[in-house]
Amino acid sequence: xxxxxxxxxxxxxxxxxxxxxxxxxxxxxxxxxxxxxxxxxxxxxxxxxxxxxxxxxxxxxxxxxxxxxxxxxxxxxxxxxxxxxxxxxxxxxxxxxxxxxxxxxxx
Amino acid sequence: xxxxxxxxxxxxxxxxxxxxxxxxxxxxxxxxxxxxxxxxxxxxxxxxxxxxxxxxxxxxxxxxxxxxxxxxxxxxxxxxxxxxxxxxxxxxxxxxxxxxxxxxxxx
Amino acid sequence: xxxxxxxxxxxxxxxxxxxxxxxxxxxxxxxxxxxxxxxxxxxxxxxxxxxxxxxxxxxxxxxxxxxxxxxxxxxxxxxxxxxxxxxxxxxxxxxxxxxxxxxxxxx
Amino acid sequence: xxxxxxxxxxxxxxxxxxxxxxxxxxxxxxxxxxxxxxxxxxxxxxxxxxxxxxxxxxxxxxxxxxxxxxxxxxxxxxxxxxxxxxxxxxxxxxxxxxxxxxxxxxx
Numbered sequence: 064x065x066x067x068x069x070x071x072x073x074x075x076x077x078x079x080x081x082x083x084x085x086x087x088x089x090x091x092x093x094x095x096x097x098x099x100x101x102x103x104x105x106x107x108x109x110x111x112x113x114x115x116x117x118x119x120x121x122x123x124x125x126x127x128x129x130x131x132x133x134x135x136x137x138x139x140x141x142x143x144x145x146x147x148x149x150x151x152x153x154x155x156x157x158x159x160x161x162x163x164x165x166x167x168x169x170x
Numbered sequence: 171x172x173x174x175x176x177x178x179x180x181x182x183x184x185x186x187x188x189x190x191x192x193x194x195x196x197x198x199x200x201x202x203x204x205x206x207x208x209x210x211x212x213x214x215x216x217x218x219x220x221x222x223x224x225x226x227x228x229x230x231x232x233x234x235x236x237x238x239x240x241x242x243x244x245x246x247x248x249x250x251x252x253x254x255x256x257x258x259x260x261x262x263x264x265x266x267x268x269x270x271x272x273x274x275x276x277x
Numbered sequence: 278x279x280x281x282x283x284x285x286x287x288x289x290x291x292x293x294x295x296x297x298x299x300x301x302x303x304x305x306x307x308x309x310x311x312x313x314x315x316x317x318x319x320x321x322x323x324x325x326x327x328x329x330x331x332x333x334x335x336x337x338x339x340x341x342x343x344x345x346x347x348x349x350x351x352x353x354x355x356x357x358x359x360x361x362x363x364x365x366x367x368x369x370x371x372x373x374x375x376x377x378x379x380x381x382x383x384x
Numbered sequence: 385x386x387x388x389x390x391x392x393x394x395x396x397x398x399x400x401x402x403x404x405x406x407x408x409x410x411x412x413x414x415x416x417x418x419x420x421x422x423x424x425x426x427x428x429x430x431x432x433x434x435x436x437x438x439x440x441x442x443x444x445x446x447x448x449x450x451x452x453x454x455x456x457x458x459x460x461x462x463x464x465x466x467x468x469x470x471x472x473x474x475x476x477x478x479x480x481x482x483x484x485x486x487x488x489x490x491x
Contacts, residue, residue, distance in 0.1 A: 099420020107376035121252035145228035162321035206313020214483035269428035312419035335466035359442035
């Protein structure tokens with residue numbers, strides 16, 4: 064289903080002639096902007112409206128897919144690589160059940 | 171391949187007992203934080219290092235997948251719905267080739 | 278004391294020949310990046326380290342002062358103007374004690 | 385003039401009974417959200433509308449002042465301290481005229 068979504072996003076951007084705006088830099092800005100709108104759903108409380116949160120998350124996700132295109136990479140592949148890197152930085156025996164960042168953990 | 175990635179992310183978080191930290195609110199914060207790190211690749215110039223950009227994009231994407239899980243939704247489905255909404259707000263004949271926001275366009 | 282701070286920031290940037298990087302756009306990116314680092318102090322909990330939070334807040338504030346310079350405006354003046362605008366949008370009798378955004382309030 | 389602004393912000397928040405929402409965590413979220421709105425002025429181009437940029441910068445600045453209050457610190461003092469720290473990390477002879485981050489500079 065992700066393939067179908069990516070296909071439709073590409074078609075839409077082509078039909079709109081919007082690819083000219085989608086440099087990696089502009090997409091990085093766009094992801095930050097949409098991440099801010101997603102965060103706004105939780106600004107004053109951890110209570111939130113499901114519909115609003117889903118819509119803002121969809122925007123972040125869509126721009127992320129477009130950025131992978133702009134960078135010429137497969138987003139699932141780079142995420143798998145990063146997951147392996149994260150596993151190496153956070154060995155289970157030291158970080159299980161704690162949220163401390165790997166470089167902040169007391170020795 | 172996205173299914174495989176999501177499966178591995180879930181397994182890792184379960185093994186680490188990290189799901190307790192992954193409330194929608196905390197994930198919204200995490201997406202903003204990682205979006206900032208992605209933006210840092212472009213802070214002073216549109217030039218960037220491909221490897222750094224990919225790694226930060228992977229973080230944004232991974233947290234987005236985790237947030238869809240926390241919200242109990244299918245991320246491709248909500249993105250398809252949002253794409254339809256965007257198409258309705260941006261009719262091709264008015265917005266083709268321009269980057270103006272729908273509510274900022276001169277009449 | 279703010280005047281003294283602004284003077285020292287300007288002198289430092291001049292001595293470093295860094296003003297060339299400080300376009301409004303680059304400073305807007307920088308403020309988002311530092312805002313993300315400030316938010317990281319609260320990523321997994323509302324508990325935080327005072328020293329870390331102060332340092333990241335200082336970065337946001339410093340870039341905000343630099344951006345006012347780049348825009349050629351007095352930051353206190355634009356903030357006073359915005360405060361008046363906010364007061365007009367949020368009449369006390371309707372918004373006292375509630376955190377709802379002005380355009381989301383039920384009639 | 386900053387003193388006068390801070391005084392008026394405090395009075396407004398008191399009159400509105402909004403201080404209850406202004407925890408350091410909520411203000412950190414608010415700064416990120418407003419930073420995203422400021423960045424939106426530059427989303428697709430380095431061209432921007434002065435008035436919009438000033439208004440969003442004012443929001444970032446106002447929340448930064450409120451966060452200093454919430455942390456119980458003097459914002460100019462913490463910024464002066466951070467400036468000294470930055471000067472120590474970026475010696476003029478090595479970083480003059482270059483935008484490389486201190487921990488990314490080639491030896």
